[in-house]
Amino acid sequence: MSESTTFTLHTDDHIGIITMDVPGERMNTLRASFADELRTLLADIRAQDDIKGLVFCSGKPDAFIAGADVHMLDDCASAEAAEALSRAGQALFNELEALDLPLIAAIHGPCLGGGLELALACHGRVCSDDDLTRLGLPEVQLGLIPGSGGTQRLPRRVGLVKALDMMLTGKQLRPKQALKAGLVDDMVPRSILLETAIALAKRGKPARPGTRDLKSLMLEGNPLGRKVVFDKALSTLRRKARGNYPAPERLLEVVRTGYERGMAEGLKAEAEAFGFLVMTPESASLRRLFFATTDMKKETSYQGAEPGPVARVGVLGGGLMGGGIAYVTATRAGLPVRIKDIDDRGINQAMAMAHRLLNDKVKKKHLRRPEMNRQLARLTGTLDYSGFNRADVVVEAVFEDLKIKRRMVREVQKHGPAHGVFASNTSSLPIHRIAEGAERPERVVGLHYFSPVDKMPLAEIIPHAGTSAGTVATALKLARAQGKTPIVVKDSAGFYVNRILAPYINEAIRLLLEGEPVEAIDRALVDYGFPVGPLTLLDEVGIDVAANIAPVLEEELGSRFRAPAAFGKLLEDKRLGKKNGRGFYAFDKKGKPADPGLYHLLELTPQARLPARDMAERCVLLMLNEAALALSEGVVASPRDGDIGAVFGIGFPPFTGGPFHYLHQQGIDTMVARMEEYVRKYGERFTPCAPLRQMAEQGESYY
Numbered sequence: 054m055s056e057s058t059t060f061t062l063h064t065d066d067h068i069g070i071i072t073m074d075v076p077g078e079r080m081n082t083l084r085a086s087f088a089d090e091l092r093t094l095l096a097d098i099r100a101q102d103d104i105k106g107l108v109f110c111s112g113k114p115d116a117f118i119a120g121a122d123v124h125m126l127d128d129c130a131s132a133e134a135a136e137a138l139s140r141a142g143q144a145l146f147n148e149l150e151a152l153d154l155p156l157i158a159a160i161h162g163p164c165l166g167g168g169l170e171l172a173l174a175c176h177g178r179v180c181s182d183d184d185l186t187r188l189g190l191p192e193v194q195l196g197l198i199p200g201s202g203g204t205q206r207l208p209r210r211v212g213l214v215k216a217l218d219m220m221l222t223g224k225q226l227r228p229k230q231a232l233k234a235g236l237v238d239d240m241v242p243r244s245i246l247l248e249t250a251i252a253l254a255k256r257g258k259p260a261r262p263g264t265r266d267l268k269s270l271m272l273e274g275n276p277l278g279r280k281v282v283f284d285k286a287l288s289t290l291r292r293k294a295r296g297n298y299p300a301p302e303r304l305l306e307v308v309r310t311g312y313e314r315g316m317a318e319g320l321k322a323e324a325e326a327f328g329f330l331v332m333t334p335e336s337a338s339l340r341r342l343f344f345a346t347t348d349m350k351k352e353t354s355y356q357g358a359e360p361g362p363v364a365r366v367g368v369l370g371g372g373l374m375g376g377g378i379a380y381v382t383a384t385r386a387g388l389p390v391r392i393k394d395i396d397d398r399g400i401n402q403a404m405a406m407a408h409r410l411l412n413d414k415v416k417k418k419h420l421r422r423p424e425m426n427r428q429l430a431r432l433t434g435t436l437d438y439s440g441f442n443r444a445d446v447v448v449e450a451v452f453e454d455l456k457i458k459r460r461m462v463r464e465v466q467k468h469g470p471a472h473g474v475f476a477s478n479t480s481s482l483p484i485h486r487i488a489e490g491a492e493r494p495e496r497v498v499g500l501h502y503f504s505p506v507d508k509m510p511l512a513e514i515i516p517h518a519g520t521s522a523g524t525v526a527t528a529l530k531l532a533r534a535q536g537k538t539p540i541v542v543k544d545s546a547g548f549y550v551n552r553i554l555a556p557y558i559n560e561a562i563r564l565l566l567e568g569e570p571v572e573a574i575d576r577a578l579v580d581y582g583f584p585v586g587p588l589t590l591l592d593e594v595g596i597d598v599a600a601n602i603a604p605v606l607e608e609e610l611g612s613r614f615r616a617p618a619a620f621g622k623l624l625e626d627k628r629l630g631k632k633n634g635r636g637f638y639a640f641d642k643k644g645k646p647a648d649p650g651l652y653h654l655l656e657l658t659p660q661a662r663l664p665a666r667d668m669a670e671r672c673v674l675l676m677l678n679e680a681a682l683a684l685s686e687g688v689v690a691s692p693r694d695g696d697i698g699a700v701f702g703i704g705f706p707p708f709t710g711g712p713f714h715y716l717h718q719q720g721i722d723t724m725v726a727r728m729e730e731y732v733r734k735y736g737e738r739f740t741p742c743a744p745l746r747q748m749a750e751q752g753e754s755y756y
């Protein structure tokens with residue numbers, strides 16, 4: 054029996070089973086120090102001539118290998134050091150691939166990044182059919198590329214087109230998809246995974262992948278076809294990345310090198326590119342965001358208080374938000390949900406939304422129909438409060454009307470258990486006002502989701518002054534169970550996300566009123582790194598919703614939040630945005646051109662004058678300034694929460710790490726100076742807030 058701290062070997066009928074189990078860690082990750090341990094084990098194996106094959110598996114209950122240890126990458130002081138790490142991984146995996154004995158990877162749970170690269174170096178792969186099992190090379194989401202042979206082995210395993218799609222998006226394949234793509238040789242129930250891998254090892258090294266289908270042969274089997282693939286991939290990634298992310302383009306270069314100059318040159322190019330990318334600010338920002346979100350998941354209590362039970366949930370209002378909240382509760386949290394509305398239409402609307410979303414998953418073969426039906430069965434509807442006597446949490450998503458919401462609190466606390474939490478999804482009303490007159494105000498909290506609820510990862514949890522810590526902990530528990538990344542924010546106007554969004558949106562409207570075309574304004578912010586432009590966002594959320602929030606912000610926070618007067622003209626002209634097909638854009642069948650009627654309404658002649666960078670910076674600087682002010686007022690608890698809120702709530706460019714990380718990276722003094730430059734060019738509203746000026750004077754920063 055050969056042992057190390059990470060790898061153990063035992064044999065079963067002449068098959069050596071290598072088990073990787075990093076001590077004290079929930080996940081297996083790859084570290085440079087493991088290379089020698091594994092080599093020692095391999096030497097022991099070579100000395101045992103009764104071993105006829107090998108299986109590599111994980112000792113973790115629900116995880117194979119999650120990739121390279123990202124902390125190890127953070128510790129790299131130079132591109133050369135990171136390149137050396139990559140070469141170490143490449144060398145070791147080449148040795149695995151060159152083994153005389155057949156080596157089979159038995160995969161259950163996440164098999165990602167370097168973990169999949171290790172599996173690709175094995176001679177065969179078997180995975181469990183479990184929903185936890187995912188196979189992918191998500192390095193691009195960390196601003197990296199695979200660094201241990203993945204850029205060379207994956208295309209040769211699943212074909213160039215499929216491999217590029219996986220590596221450029223970071224998508225993770227489910228077991229069935231992996232089997233269909235040829236990434237694994239077999240998919241079996243977890244209970245027989247090891248025995249299947251052993252049997253495969255006994256059969257010797259599986260044959261190399263058969264010839265691809267005719268289409269991939271035609272496309273990938275020759276330089277001309279591959280040029281078509283690479284050129285298309287390059288134009289697509291340039292359209293998406295807009296020059297903000299260096300990793301995807303480097304990935305293409307590395308894969309192409311491997312095809313044109315052979316695997317050895319491809320590996321050399323891979324290591325060089327990996328080393329360079331580890332040291333880029335974009336990757337540092339994305340890696341920091343990754344750890345920020347994993348750290349948040351561990352914070353299960355709040356101010357020392359543990360959460361209460363969250364076994365049964367009620368939702369008030371089956372509309373756009375209530376339907377989404379019910380859906381994520383039933384499907385992601387796996388909890389029974391009781392939807393109450395004032396008429397059947399609301400209930401049916403919520404049920405139909407859940408059915409549509411789940412049916413889409415079934416059509417994409419991401420979900421089996423029996424499982425869909427099982428999840429739908431968790432949803433029930435009612436026009437009265439039957440069943441609410443057992444609801445541990447009730448999430449309210451009725452009309453944005455203070456009187457109605459207050460009545461909801463009273464009724465729910467009358468029908469519900471004493472420990473029950475009332476969580477309002479209000480987008481603008483002060484929580485302390487909603488809690489006024491409640492029998493148990495300490496059980497009232499804000500739980501602000503973002504639309505569409507099934508896609509937007511952020512939730513704001515808003516305690517009022519009388520909310521108990523246990524209530525906040527319970528709301529955090531529910532939000533996390535729903536797959537959300539929640540942040541706790543102060544009960545002040547606009548909470549956090551809407552507060553920092555408002556000045557950004559207002560500046561976009563000012564640009565429009567200065568005559569800049571709608572598409573030019575949106576394109577400037579998308580080029581800057583936002584997922585959509587500010588005017589597209591307004592159309593999506595609803596111009597009326599924004600109009601409801603603006604006066605609440607202005608009343609509590611001051612005139613800087615006053616929407617430009619022209620905003621009223623849009624509403625008078627019944628321009629609500631996507632919801633009624635008329636907004637900044639015309640939502641007609643042919644596409645989504647800017648609505649020419651808009652310029653007539655606002656008496657404008659659109660003329661692109663300002664540089665895109667100026668337009669983007671005008672909007673972003675005001676958002677940064679407001680975020681700094683909000684943090685100084687305790688609206689968010691930390692720069693980390695402020696970064697998570699902005700990136701996950703409004704898509705603040707992830708490659709910056711979020712507003713506070715961006716201010717830190719650029720330098721507070723530099724950003725203050727830039728704001729002062731914009732004061733001179735565009736007006737007093739760009740005056741840097743006192744906290745930023747003070748930090749600049751004292752040489753302080755956020756990280």
Ligand SMILES: CCCCCCCCCCCCCC(=O)CC(=O)SCCNC(=O)CCNC(=O)[C@H](O)C(C)(C)COP(=O)(O)OP(=O)(O)OC[C@H]1O[C@@H](n2cnc3c(N)ncnc32)[C@H](O)[C@@H]1OP(=O)(O)O
Binds near residue numbers: 170
């Ligand atoms: C066999 C010997 C080999 C020796 C090789 C020599 C050196 C190797 C050099 C390799 C160089 C190139 C390799 C490469 O291609 C680059 C990479 O692999 S980069 C990493 C790519 N992987 C990922 O991006 C996956 C990141 N993780 C996740 O997406 C999720 O964690 C996951 C889906 C795996 C699980 O999600 P969940 O269940 O929600 O758990 P958490 O997210 O909360 O994580 C639990 C726990 O694990 C920690 N963790 C997860 N992944 C990593 C990681 N890659 N590095 C470090 N730590 C990781 C996470 O932080 C949590 O830690 P706690 O302390 O428990 O909070």
Ligand SMILES: NC(=O)C1=CN([C@@H]2O[C@H](COP(=O)(O)OP(=O)(O)OC[C@H]3O[C@@H](n4cnc5c(N)ncnc54)[C@H](O)[C@@H]3O)[C@@H](O)[C@H]2O)C=CC1
Binds near residue numbers: 370399501598
């Ligand atoms: N639409 C959005 O993007 C977001 C909205 N919000 C907030 O969520 C809440 C709901 O918004 P939407 O879902 O967009 O509205 P909606 O109009 O789509 O749905 C509201 C639902 O509440 C029901 N309802 C009204 N009074 C009720 C009562 N007394 N009891 C039970 N049900 C009742 C209505 O029948 C309707 O089905 C509002 O407070 C809104 O500000 C929060 C975040 C984003």
